[in-house]
Amino acid sequence: MRVPTPSPPLATSGGIGLSDSEKAEALAENLEAQFQPVTDCLVQAVIETVAVALRAYFLSPTSEPQLTTPDDVHEAIKGLEVSKTPGPYGIPNRTLKHLPKRAVSLLVRIFNAVLRTHFLPQTWKHA
16 A cells, blocks of 8 residues: 655745645635735726626527536545545645635635636536
8 A cells, every 4th residue: 555645845824834734724825815806996897898798699598517616615525535646736635625615615716717718618617
């Protein structure tokens, strides 16, 4: 049986994260800092105008994929095996299992934003 390789320490706002919980919190803080809502009203107005135009052009009720929920993501994370090799970004499943709720909520917003985009093939969205 292969012994899992521990993930390297992560830099956090309070120093160095060594435990899985500290690393998960560092990831959550980083995601939260990277993905902030647009607050500039001019940019927001352009985004809304484009979104309305895209919806009017592309959307039909049958083509909209089913969006995900925090419960879906929690269940998926719960089903991960901690002994499996990390994915392409090197985040171990053990760390994902310690993600705080706000990080999961942010992931759900990102997943759903990707599912709502019209630049991905429908088969990918439904997969």
